[in-house]
Amino acid sequence: MPGGPPWWHGKLRGWGYRMTIPRQVILDLLNRSSKHLSAEDIYLAVHRTYPGIGLTTVYRTLDLLEQMRLINKFDFGDGRSRYELSQGPQWRHHHHLVCTKCGRIIDYTDFVTEEVKLLDKIEEALTKKYNFKINTHQLHFYGLCEKCR
Amino acid sequence: MPGGPPWWHGKLRGWGYRMTIPRQVILDLLNRSSKHLSAEDIYLAVHRTYPGIGLTTVYRTLDLLEQMRLINKFDFGDGRSRYELSQGPQWRHHHHLVCTKCGRIIDYTDFVTEEVKLLDKIEEALTKKYNFKINTHQLHFYGLCEKCR
């Protein structure tokens, strides 16, 4: 992991957690990797270089990072949760197209400006109306991808 | 179940399925009931009057109805799927506010007109761009409800 201290280093400590090897490795993977990794994906990837890191720790770390809102947890209907970094230098607001046949997921960033503008407005109104503190939102489109339609 | 033949009667037959007691009972419950029932909720409710109907059949029926797109399946992060009728006389387009602490779910219908307008536009564009046949969408806001915040 070259190139100076990762941007998330201070965060864990800020929340009173310790910076451990498993946490560094998992965060580094999430930071480098593509999208929507499952706990098993992460376990296997990490296991290649750090065979000592167990699946339990992967789950625990993901829970931790989700609570800190460093990552988002998704359910695309394939029976396992999937995780994505929710911030960082290369992060962009996006949503998901989910193929209900083959499970393929397409990230799209089209219209997010308009979308986010409307969603922000809705968020604000809902917060007031229902006295609800909104932290995140998820928008998924479900259908059939090119190959499956 | 008084008041003439339910609106969904023809649908099952149209798909080549048989109209059985369990299917009638489950559909009737979904039609009368409030929202976001889990498979167990449905099993228990149905079980009171029809003890013969098994949990397996509930799951199977829900799968069937989902494939027919008579119901929508949701995951709100509490470890079980939840189901709602997706049409019918009293149905209204709505989305969900999910409390991540207590699991409470609020249905809201505010802004859906604007929202649906934008989403339709996005849907159309995404369909073209990714050659993706979009069937449904889900929008959830996550946060803390009045009591939990």
Place this chain on the structure above:
DNA sequence: AATGATATTGATAACCATTTCCATTTATAT
């Protein structure tokens, strides 16, 4: 740099929602 208090880990076992299996029952066309 060594110590100690305590947070964290990893292996195993438990959990629990959902599925699979399969023998029995039911719906419906004839």
Place this chain on the structure above:
DNA sequence: ATATAAATGGAAATGGTTATCAATATCATT
């Protein structure tokens, strides 16, 4: 009424996730 395939339900299996707990690692303090 009968035949035939669809549908059912109970038990067992599946599989992602969580709980348990002894061993280990982190880090503030010395």
